[in-house]
Amino acid sequence: MTGHGRLQGQVALVVGGANGIGRAVVERFVAEGARVGVLDVDPEALRAFGDEHPDRVVVVGGDARDPEAHARCLQATEEAFGPVDTCVANAGIHDMWARVEEVPVEDLVPAFHELFDVDVLGHLLCARTAAASLRRTRGSLIFTASSSSRYAGGGGALYVAAKHAVVGLMRQLAYELAPDVRVNAVAPGATATGLAGLSESGVGRGRLDDRPEFLDRIAATVPLGFVADPADHASLYVLLASRSEAPFLTGTVIPSDGGMDVRRSGRHRTVHAPARPGA
Numbered sequence: 001m002t003g004h005g006r007l008q009g010q011v012a013l014v015v016g017g018a019n020g021i022g023r024a025v026v027e028r029f030v031a032e033g034a035r036v037g038v039l040d041v042d043p044e045a046l047r048a049f050g051d052e053h054p055d056r057v058v059v060v061g062g063d064a065r066d067p068e069a070h071a072r073c074l075q076a077t078e079e080a081f082g083p084v085d086t087c088v089a090n091a092g093i094h095d096m097w098a099r100v101e102e103v104p105v106e107d108l109v110p111a112f113h114e115l116f117d118v119d120v121l122g123h124l125l126c127a128r129t130a131a132a133s134l135r136r137t138r139g140s141l142i143f144t145a146s147s148s149s150r151y152a153g154g155g156g157a158l159y160v161a162a163k164h165a166v167v168g169l170m171r172q173l174a175y176e177l178a179p180d181v182r183v184n185a186v187a188p189g190a191t192a193t194g195l196a197g198l199s200e201s202g203v204g205r206g207r208l209d210d211r212p213e214f215l216d217r218i219a220a221t222v223p224l225g226f227v228a229d230p231a232d233h234a235s236l237y238v239l240l241a242s243r244s245e246a247p248f249l250t251g252t253v254i255p256s257d258g259g260m261d262v263r264r265s266g267r268h269r270t271v272h273a274p275a276r277p278g279a
Contacts, residue, residue: 005033016091037077064122189257
């Protein structure tokens with residue numbers, strides 16, 4: 001798309017942008033006219049991305065826990081495309097619903113550090129690295145939170161605590177970076193992605209897409225009756241990145257969870273799971 005996108009002329013940086021929701025956000029940003037730098041730990045997905053969008057996307061391999069990786073991605077993005085207008089902190093892992101009483105004590109500390117380092121420290125490093133650039137462009141910082149930042153049960157104790165911390169970090173940064181930078185979050189609910197579990201401890205291993213029957217059970221608890229695709233959330237990131245559409249929005253979490261508040265209020269009872277729109 002050239003000349004007509006909602007993000008025409010903007011430059012974005014997406015951390016954790018090669019798979020799942022991050023990839024959908026990058027694809028949508030490109031379709032809306034942005035040029036995008038992508039940091040991700042998955043080299044094969046990055047290679048494919050770079051081949052698909054050679055003129056619109058620059059890719060950098062690296063771990064969201066590594067300050068140098070963030071610095072390299074920012075530098076590569078700005079050298080290729082110019083000053084960054086929007087930064088999306090999206091990297092994350094899941095604990096696969098590991099219940100705290102079932103985690104051996106000797107595994108709890110390394111599991112905590114692995115999950116919090118990726119899901120919280122990664123967002124903090126993204127913000128710290130991009131802050132000066134975003135101040136110059138009076139840009140937007142967007143965090144991927146989760147419905148688990150608002151409710152229990154979407155993961156185990158580690159994941160739910162980390163996502164609550166992401167929202168606290170977002171709100172504090174909205175305060176600290178004002179008035180120059182708008183800071184907000186999107187909180188996706190149940191989504192069919194390859195979100196990975198922990199890999200450096202004996203806790204919470206696996207991937208969400210290894211459990212299709214579990215996603216079917218989740219769909220039956222969602223008031224709208226289906227599990228989201230990653231692209232179902234992408235327009236919300238476009239909204240928050242847009243200076244014209246969200247100029248007065250900061251410190252806000254936008255839920256995209258199929259109606260969790262309805263379920264919790266008792267106003268909904270699942271009778272069947274209807275087909276998703278357009279199916």
